[in-house]
Amino acid sequence: MARIIVSEKDNAAKRIAAILSNGKATTIKSYNVPVYVFQNGEEKTSVIGLKGHILKVDFPEKYSNWQGVKPIELIDADVVKVPTQKSIIKALQKEAKGVEQVIIATDFDREGELIGVDAMNKIKEVNSKAKIKRARFSALTESEVKEAFNNFEDIYVNLANAGEARQDIDLIWGATLTRFISLASKRLGKHFLSVGRVQSPTLAIVVAREKERRAFIVKPYWQIKALFSTDQKEDFFAQHKTDKFWNEEEAKEIVSNLGKAGVITDSKKTKKQISPPAPFNTTAFLAAASSVGLSPSYAMRIAEGLYMEGLISYPRVDNTVYPESLDLKGILTILKGSKELGDLAGEILAQKKLTPTRGKKKATDHPPIHPTGVVVKDSLKPQEWKVYEMVARRFLATLAPFASMESLRIDIDVECPSLKRKESFFLQGSRVVEEGWLKYYGYGRKKDDVVTNLKKDDNVLLIKPILESKETQPPQRYGQGRLIQEMEKLGLGTKSTRHSIIQNLYDRGYVHSDPIVPTELGVGVSETLRKNAEAITTPELTAQLENDMDLIAEGKEKKDSVVNISREMLKGILENLEKRGEEVSQEIKEGIREGKIVGKCLKCGNELRIIRSRKTKKRFVGCASYPDCKTAFPLPQFGDVIALDEVCEVCKTPKVKIVSNRKKPWVLCLNPACPTKKTSDNNKTDGRE
DNA sequence: GCAAGGTC
Structure with a gap:
């Protein structure tokens, strides 16, 4: 009697073999894939680990030419499964030949079930008689694994079907819209433009924030703070109770009329406990x-x-x-x-x-x-x-104890004899009194403020008032970490894919920098999709899919029916896109065009643009008034050039950022003759290609 | 050359 156990990854296979054999399993290689083997009396067991999915979905060969196939044809095209892990499949089939029992022991989730079913079908090609069982456990602990292998279950075909529906829908929508938008904007080859169920809503989040920033109207305001001294301790700064003065004159009048004598009108100390952080997911x-x-x-x-x-x-x-x-x-x-x-x-x-x-x-x-x-x-x-x-x-x-913080709030009234009134200031601060868990995990820990022992009715002396001029700030851009949290909140992507989805936005040239800034191309693509194919830019498509997948898993819906309904919905969207084809292509091309503008010409005021020379195929920056204006600057020939909307502090020439996978982002002033280039560490501009 | 999902 022989049996084979199939797990999702090598590590799990090794662990399962160790648990079931009490550490006696030996390792052999089958087509260079590790297989763990052990014997219990008459029964021989082989355990093999896959590498996640061993198949992927794709369209048949005849659909592979982007220009030769209309995007709409993809919607009803067959979807086929093609091997992606050939040596693993060969090893799997070799080891499974002739066994009486196949035990699927992949992860206990939707994708795991699908990976298991794909493996099962590959085994059936060489061994149609083996009995197929499912071992279900949610942790690779001895007790869970042993329990699972004493109580086999059946393959959960419905759950695997739910996974297949996701695969099909993602491919059909992704490929159809990716090709449509790439063809419409003539971005073919390695610069194609991608669209997808997860990436497009993620890009839309970044673009929406950037639009808020662009629409934001900056307003100046003023704040008053003052330095106080006391007879007890160090001097301290306190803030005027009016958070923002919108009128400079009003603030100035207060500053110039502030007296010296201040008195504490209230002093409150509070202690609070700060809980240690939750475990990391x-x-x-x-x-x-x-x-x-x-x-x-x-x-x-x-x-x-x-x-x-x-x-x-x-x-x-x-x-x-x-x-x-x-x-x-x-x-x-x-x-x-x-x-x-x-x-x-x-x-x-x-x-x-x-x-x-x-x-x-x-x-x-x-x-x-x-x-x-x-x-x-x-x-x-x-x-x-x-x-x-x-x-x-x-x-x-x-596992560490609470930390505790002491916070202080002091209110101060300052006499202003010339105004015949008092002006109120306050001071807020906190410091750690018991370190607790902060001793072990101090990332992002705030510096302690000075916490004085001043009490009500104590006198203080105003030494120096300060008038600060500030501006209201637009909403902040997303950092990569924040965006991942946002994606999780909206149900976009999974723990294993979110980081790569964001990386993909960078690789496609849709975004740059961190905090994340969308490029003009990214804005163009996202806005076009939002206006003409809104469904693909919102998280609801994913929410709907999750819902449908649950129904499939529960046996209340059929995979084919869900995929076909999705196909019909996509047809409607694509028809609309095709009807508005001209606008769509104009908007994206406009984005691409704008992305090429790096600033204004210092000589004639016209646009400076990134141009690729027909003759030499090399790129450079040239003035739009050419040949009347011959302003031109060289560019490095690797990486993507991103306009920064900034000029050099020294020579006022526009600056650009060069980003590539190979090197760190590099900001440079376009002018090779700029005095900044003479300094030693910044002289890489000239002739670097 | 397409997506998103596993895993390396």
Whole structure:
């Protein structure tokens, strides 16, 4: 008797084999894919790990020419499955040939079920007789895995069908609209323009914020603060109670009439406890990494590496509650062996009781991200250590005591004899009095304010008033970490894909920088879609799909019916787009055109634009008044050029930013003769191509 | 050359 167990990834296969064989499994290679083998009496078991999906959906070959096929033809085209993991499929089929039993042990979720069904169908091609079973567990612990293998279930075909509906709909909508918009704007080849169920609403979020900023009218206002001295301690600044003076004269009048004598009219000290943070799931981790300057896709890549090294747990999780089964003491004991963090871990371990914090999202997918091993700082790259340390410190903090803060608010009245009235000031500040968890996890920790002991009726002396001129600020742009949180809130993408969706917006040239700024191209594409194909720019399409997938999983709807309804909806949208084809192409081309304007010519005032020379194929910046005005500047020949709407502080020539995958973004003044280029560290402009 | 979802 022989059986094969199929898991979603190699790590899981290894673990399942170890649990079921009590550590006696041996590793063999089948087409270079690891297979874990063990024997129980007459029964031989092989365990093989896949690499996620082994098939992908695509259209048949005859649809592959973008110019030769009308986008609308894709909507009713067949959708076929093509192998993407050939050696794994070969190994799977080789090992499954002749077995009596196949056990699908992929992750317990929709995509996991689909991955399992795809594997099952590949096995059926070579072995139609084997009995197929499903092992369901939500954590790779000994008890869960053993329990699952003592109580097999059946494959949940409906759930897999729900996953297939998603695959089909994503491909049909994505490919049809991607091709339509690329053809309409003549952006073919590697500069094609993409559209998708998740990426387009995400881009729309960024663009909507940018439009708010552009529409924002900046208003000047004034604030008054003053430096006070007392007989007890250091001097301090207090703020006038009127937050914003919209009239400069009014503020000036107060400033010039302020007296010296002040008295404290009220002094309140309050103490409050600050709870330690919740355990890390992917979103919280990426937001934290983002706040220390690591982009989500970079932080994710590092986390995956640390996971493969056995230093941290699985980094793709929704869960923010440690499961009962997680051995918190064991992890602390491991961490205690760390040169850099051992002392901190020891302190937590010495607590009488370990009570971890809990986050709002309780899921059973995986435990929240936590350290699983120790490593010496110097053996990792600095950025890897930064991520490891953050995960380890977060873990410690979730077990650490409350912090407590002391806040102070003081109100001060200042006499203004010449105005015959008093002006009110206040001072607010807080400081940490008990460090608690902040000792372990101090990221983003605010500096302590000075908290004085001044009491009601104490006298203070106004030393110097200060009038500050300020401007109202438009709403802030999204940082990458914030955008991931927003996507999660709106149900866009998954823990495993959000970072790559955002990265895709960068790679397509739709956005640049962090905080995220949409390019003119990004604005053009997003606005065109919003006006002419709104459905693809809102999160509701995903919400509707989730709903339909639940119905399929429950057996209340058929996959084909859901996909066909979706096809009909897309047809309506595409017909509308085609009817407005001219406007659509104009709007995107306008975006592309605007994206090429880098500023105004200093000689004639006309536009300076990025131009590609017909003769040399090289690009440069030239004046729109050519040949009357011959102003021109060289450009580097790699990367994308992004107009910054800024001019050089020294020579007033426009500045641009060069972004590429290979190098760090690089801001440069277009003028090669600019005096700033003479300084040593900034002389890379000339001739760099 | 298309999407989004797994995983490396």
